[in-house]
């Protein structure tokens with residue numbers, strides 16, 4: 001069914017939006033929070049506009065759903081009946097539940113997240129909870145990179161082509177360029193810098209995130225977030241810089257054949273990355289959520305650590321650090337644009353953006369380059385070395401479309417599944433002040449056979465939070481949002497023992513699948529639910545609620561143990577606890593066995609010489625810590641294997657000095 005919507009579909013969409021965010025008469029209502037409904041600020045129109053960038057099959061599904069609701073005269077029912085109708089439709093099956101979830105989630109995301117005043121970027125809902133929105137005007141920072149302008153059908157040549165400019169790809173690009181190789185980096189996303197960082201959630205998602213922002217796995221079990229811009233995830237991530245844990249390094253070395261990863265040589269790679277990213281502890285102010293987390297850990301006798309960050313103390317500003325998931329307007333984030341990509345540039349590397357690599361070219365069984373689609377036509381890069389570093393969601397897509405990589409290509413996808421409970425403290429928490437992650441509880445990082453979970457915090461933004469909070473009725477959701485300013489978000493993320501998979505759809509596009517069913521993971525999920533709840537309780541939260549479509553909520557005075565028991569039984573999947581994943585790993589993993597790994601212990605494909613895996617997809621198992629530093633260190637090791645040259649501390653840091 002093609003766009004635009006029919007008049008009937010449009011009317012039903014409007015009715016759905018105003019059911020999800022209804023007008024309710026309550027006094028006092030100084031900011032109009034209760035009286036305002038979705039259509040008052042143009043949500044149905046914005047929703048319809050969003051449909052234009054969605055995959056056609058998803059749009060057709062939503063149109064079908066709107067037709068079904070229309071046949072039941074949705075718009076003519078009372079608010080209560082309309083809410084019940086949405087629930088009833090959800091119960092018809094997974095597809096219907098997914099469709100209703102998308103209607104509700106996107107309505108809430110737009111209502112609380114989109115800029116309404118185009119001049120200021122403000123949204124009238126933010127006044128209710130004191131969210132400031134954009135705090136400073138973006139500076140006029142000049143663009144350091146000038147991507148090659150490619151016109152029409154183009155063929156280029158290089159010594160090495162790097163697919164993807166994120167954490168891993170950038171390190172390999174710099175290391176190869178420093179050895180004098182002609183390097184070409186091909187990036188699917190566009191190039192943005194500080195002058196574009198407007199501190200707006202919707203704009204950032206649309207411009208710099210994979211598939212335009214939070215995107216569900218094929219089974220709807222996990223919502224995925226990943227960067228897709230020049231610099232990849234390092235431009236939009238939260239700069240939490242953790243080294244790979246010894247027990248993970250030992251597992252990679254002993255069980256997967258990555259020799260030396262458990263010893264001093266890998267320490268050298270980690271130190272190289274730490275030094276180049278200027279990782280330090282001087283930009284880790286604790287906001288109120290982190291203060292509570294620390295107090296709670298102390299009270300419970302749990303290990304709590306300050307997080308080190310790749311942020312420049314000279315320009316770091318805690319007032320804007322809360323927005324760094326939308327790009328860091330202060331310029332203090334030491335993303336790869338400021339470090340390894342810049343080093344690559346200074347040593348002659350060239351860059352193409354807005355270009356989607358489809359396949360690796362293979363000739364006589366060896367790498368011969370890549371083919372892709374640019375903004376103005378097909379692009380071929382001929383090169384004897386190809387580094388696939390498109391992130392763990394897309395690297396397997398490149399291999400699968402090329403018919404290389406063997407049976408493990410796309411398998412062993414790890415996600416560090418993460419979720420939150422929201423605690424309300426009855427005081428102004430200003431969750432958007434300060435960096436999203438400044439401290440963590442690592443007490444449970446290894447509770448069963450090397451697997452466990454971390455407790456951290458997250459960026460506190462109204463659009464994503466509004467769409468993730470449980471929706472059971474329009475009034476209940478408004479009630480929760482009215483209290484948004486008092487919230488603190490502790491998240492748990494587990495080092496997953498089980499795994500998912502990336503496959504290709506009929507159009508050759510990747511689809512991630514993930515189900516949290518591994519017994520160790522289920523036990524850690526339950527342990528983490530208990531730990532999160534105890535942390536909130538001991539720090540004085542008035543209420544604690546899971547992000548799940550349930551009215552299950554703990555209020556001070558309620559039986560805590562009974563609440564923990566019920567929370568542990570919430571299913572970690574679609575329809576239950578909302579799982580998120582910002583750490584995709586392992587889908588083209590390294591190892592000795594071509595049946596269970598794609599690449600050998602130094603990253604080169606078992607079945608195709610000249611092709612290396614250079615990103616998080618190379619992890620044999622999940623890092624168990626936020627992965628950026630591990631990705632970059634492993635990429636540095638792979639880069640040295642490609643060049644055959646070991647960098648000294650001086651040459652590793654010689655980035656800023658052009659040849």
Ligand SMILES: Cc1cc2nc3c(=O)[nH]c(=O)nc-3n(C[C@H](O)[C@H](O)[C@H](O)COP(=O)(O)OP(=O)(O)OC[C@H]3O[C@@H](n4cnc5c(N)ncnc54)[C@H](O)[C@@H]3O)c2cc1C
Nearest residue numbers: 164166168188228232233238239240357394615616626628
């Ligand atoms: C919101 C958020 C916060 C995070 N915070 C932290 C943190 O604080 N600390 C931490 O350690 N980690 C964090 N992470 C995770 C970390 O940023 C990622 O794990 C890391 O960037 C992944 O590196 P990568 O090289 O595997 O891929 P990426 O950095 O994702 O880079 C892959 C690049 O390849 C491009 N690409 C994809 N397909 C193609 C194609 N076919 N052709 C051409 N280009 C393609 C993409 O556009 C992307 O730019 C966070 C992630 C998110 C989303």
